[in-house]
Amino acid sequence: MTHFAVIGPSGAGKDTLMAAALARRPELGIVRRVITRPSDAGGEDFEGVTPEVFARMLAEGRFLLHWDAHGLRYGLPREGFGEGPRLINLSRRMLAEAQRILPDLQVIHVTARPDVLARRLAARGREDAAEVARRIARETGPLPDGLRVFPVDNSTTIEAALDQFLAALDKVNS
Numbered sequence: 764m765t766h767f768a769v770i771g772p773s774g775a776g777k778d779t780l781m782a783a784a785l786a787r788r789p790e791l792g793i794v795r796r797v798i799t800r801p802s803d804a805g806g807e808d809f810e811g812v813t814p815e816v817f818a819r820m821l822a823e824g825r826f827l828l829h830w831d832a833h834g835l836r837y838g839l840p841r842e843g844f845g846e847g848p849r850l851i852n853l854s855r856r857m858l859a860e861a862q863r864i865l866p867d868l869q870v871i872h873v874t875a876r877p878d879v880l881a882r883r884l885a886a887r888g889r890e891d892a893a894e895v896a897r898r899i900a901r902e903t904g905p906l907p908d909g910l911r912v913f914p915v916d917n918s919t920t921i922e923a924a925l926d927q928f929l930a931a932l933d934k935v936n937s
């Protein structure tokens with residue numbers, strides 16, 4: 764089984780590309796995240812919980828990995844990992860820890876030009892303008908060494924980025 768961490772700045776298109784890849788490669792699974800965000804927020808398919816419920820799940824050892832970002836808490840439930848390859852929408856800051864826990868970890872790094880990110884986040888409308896600005900400004904530093912990283916540029920069309928994304932998946936699985 765191979766684990767693919769899908770990383771990159773907010774608005775780069777991680778969720779869009781993961782969903783599109785799933786439609787084309789049915790053997791893939793996506794780890795459904797637990798997030799302290801209202802369940803009706805849209806975008807990815809996730810489990811929305813209150814901070815209290817998140818804290819309880821954490822104390823019960825329910826998460827393989829968890830992190831905080833954008834004023835929210837994110838958890839990857841252990842039951843989301845099973846047979847078959849998995850796509851994982853992961854914080855860039857979690858890569859080193861994820862690599863320790865999942866030694867076969869491969870990384871798909873989705874990026875887009877900053878002006879494109881800003882336009883897409885504004886159009887998505889999930890966050891207000893101040894939060895969009897904070898997301899654009901967020902820096903996470905260099906990626907850790909020793910990981911196999913496949914870059915995907917999603918500055919133009921989703922089809923062009925999906926071709927790069929699927930090529931990365933196929934390279935690992937071939």
Ligand SMILES: Nc1ncnc2c1ncn2[C@@H]1O[C@H](COP(=O)(O)OP(=O)(O)OP(=O)(O)O)[C@@H](O)[C@H]1O
Binds near residue numbers: 772775918
């Ligand atoms: N190539 C593209 N062309 C036009 N719009 C796109 C493209 N890729 C993604 N989008 C749109 O940009 C917005 C951001 O994409 P998405 O939510 O997939 O990004 P993300 O990386 O998962 O962001 P976040 O980390 O904030 O959840 C969405 O509204 C999506 O429909």
Ligand SMILES: O=P(O)(O)OC[C@H]1O[C@H](OP(=O)(O)O)[C@H](O)[C@@H]1O
Binds near residue numbers: 833856
């Ligand atoms: O900036 P870094 O640390 O890489 O990522 C932090 C978090 O930001 C995004 O959250 P969301 O999907 O917009 O809620 C990513 O999915 C990730 O979980």
